[in-house]
Amino acid sequence: MAVIIVEDQFDPWQALQVHQQSHLASGQFGATATFIGTMRDFNEGDEVCAMTLEHYPGMTESQLQLIIDDANQQWPLQDALIIHRVGDILPGQPIVLVGCWSAHRAAAFDACRFLMEALKSRAPFWKKETLSDQSHRWVEKNTDGYSH
Amino acid sequence: MTINVKFFASMREYLDQSEVDIDTDGTQTVGDVWLQVAGDKPMPDNTVCAVNHTQANSSYPVKDGDEIAFFPPVTGG
Numbered sequence: 312m313a314v315i316i317v318e319d320q321f322d323p324w325q326a327l328q329v330h331q332q333s334h335l336a337s338g339q340f341g342a343t344a345t346f347i348g349t350m351r352d353f354n355e356g357d358e359v360c361a362m363t364l365e366h367y368p369g370m371t372e373s374q375l376q377l378i379i380d381d382a383n384q385q386w387p388l389q390d391a392l393i394i395h396r397v398g399d400i401l402p403g404q405p406i407v408l409v410g411c412w413s414a415h416r417a418a419a420f421d422a423c424r425f426l427m428e429a430l431k432s433r434a435p436f437w438k439k440e441t442l443s444d445q446s447h448r449w450v451e452k453n454t455d456g457y458s459h
Numbered sequence: 460m461t462i463n464v465k466f467f468a469s470m471r472e473y474l475d476q477s478e479v480d481i482d483t484d485g486t487q488t489v490g491d492v493w494l495q496v497a498g499d500k501p502m503p504d505n506t507v508c509a510v511n512h513t514q515a516n517s518s519y520p521v522k523d524g525d526e527i528a529f530f531p532p533v534t535g536g
Contacts (some may be wrong), residue, residue, distance in 0.1 A: 427536065
């Protein structure tokens with residue numbers, strides 16, 4: 312299980328491959344579910360040119376680890392990986408990667424969804440958008456992913 | 460007792476500071492910490508409080524060496 316906060320752009324596909332090769336034994340898992348969140352160039356009807364992602368060092372990592380612990384209580388996971396970007400981000404760049412490995416698909420799918428929704432509501436990250444007129448605004452709240 | 464207080468995102472801008480250490484004998488709760496550091500600025504309704512990296516409400520008691528944080532609703536992912 313791993314939680315990684317990164318300040319530079321990352322390749323989620325490469326990160327998945329590296330983690331899987333270094334942490335999981337071939338043949339021991341039958342399902343891998345992944346979620347990758349990528350920055351859009353629009354939000355709330357406005358063009359978004361850039362974004363700064365702030366976090367609370369220490370609490371962010373501990374909350375993400377607690378979220379993984381919660382998932383482990385509910386599903387038989389072989390492994391889980393969360394990578395989240397902070398700092399200055401441009402549209403098209405990955406923000407977050409969640410990966411779950413399990414013996415069967417139900418646990419991998421359900422745990423991956425749980426981890427992502429829990430991250431959105433519990434992990435202390437904040438987004439500040441730069442709009443096309445160079446004005447800035449904080450994103451005020453996350454939507455409930457289960458109702459959209 | 461000494462308490463470390465941190466502010467993040469829009470809360471940092473609202474109070475125009477990111478971190479402060481306060482020395483106090485009279486501070487009992489997270490809400491008391493807010494009154495001491497924010498002066499007459501009211502706590503926004505949606506404020507999230509944390510004590511030592513765990514969410515807590517404003518009536519949660521504080522002790523020497525605690526790290527208290529105030530921030531808006533989280534928006535990561």
